[in-house]
Amino acid sequence: MSGESPAPHTLLPTSIVGSLPKPSWLAQPEVLWSPWKLHGDALVEGKQDALRIAVEEQSRRGIDIVGDGEQTRQHFVTTFVEHLSGVDFEQRKTVRIRDRYDASVPTVIGSVSREQPVFVDDAKFLRASTDRPIKWALPGPMTMVDTLYDAHYRSREKLAWEFATILNEEAKELEAAGVDIIQFDEPSFNVFFDEVHDWGVAALERAAEGxxxxxxxxxxxxxxxxxxxxxxxxxxxQWRQYEESFPLLQQSSIDIVSLECHHSHVPMDLIELVRGKKVMLGAIDVASETIETPEEVADTLRKALRFVDADKLVPSTNCGMAPFPRDVALGKLSALSAGTKIIREELAVAEP
Known part of the structure; x- marks a missing residue:
């Protein structure tokens, strides 16, 4: 069971899930996973400049738990995978991603291993850039498996366990670099329910072990x-996919469960299934450029508080915001903070 981090004392600490738009001089705006515009040392410097901007914008707009905005990553899975041995990015195959769309992906050709840290230097830079608690996102084992073609293990489960061990190595070094919260992205949990039950949650716990x-x-x-x-x-x-994974996660060693909520058809009472865990609640829609009003955010949080205690609620975005124009993403961050402030004030008034 993982222990407590130096969590913020702020009630309802706000956070982002992952990505923010990259500056136009670093990558093409409003495009997911667009190639870098810089190379070599200029790219290293440009990524750090972008990370510094992301930290500053989050801090200015009242985000309490700061992320890197994925400014140093092109893709939330493959940027990690490309640093591993046993994966060939020249041998590409077309696979069905999360049973929804086809994509050209690299091929696992041998035993996968991590020869050196992947994100640790970036995490150290983030840690040095803010005094606030920081969160770092890694791909989860099942979602990694679903984003590759496996020509070696020929078993999604075997490959997931290999990835879980590698992720655990990286996570421990991120922790040593000063990361307060380590997040594993597992959108595949909403699709492959049999695997979630059979080995998905267990592999996730292996990634988070110790x-x-x-x-x-x-x-x-x-x-x-x-x-x-x-x-x-x-x-x-009604979107009831969480009904499959939440009871398992409620019994797991994972501390925080992050879910999409605002403008979704997820029944709010499903949050009850992870009672006792912290809930990172998506109160910002990432499928619409319309910027929420503070009251819309507050209304989503109010409804959630019927099913999660206030000291366990972390207001957040539904997902990443990389495809948005920067002014839209930043406006949504401000709305998240302003809406959360409304609820904090309501809770303060309600206290005896």
């Missing part, structure tokens, strides 16, 4: 891209 930092799992319905919005349109009036 950590003193707080651990989080982020499970969403994806970025606001067409493949995801088309899929959502097939899910009906």
């Amino acid at each position: 950590l003193r930092a707080e651990t989080a799992v982020h499970i969403c319905y994806g970025y606001g891209i067409k493949a995801n919005t088309d899929w959502k349109a097939t899910l009906g009036s």
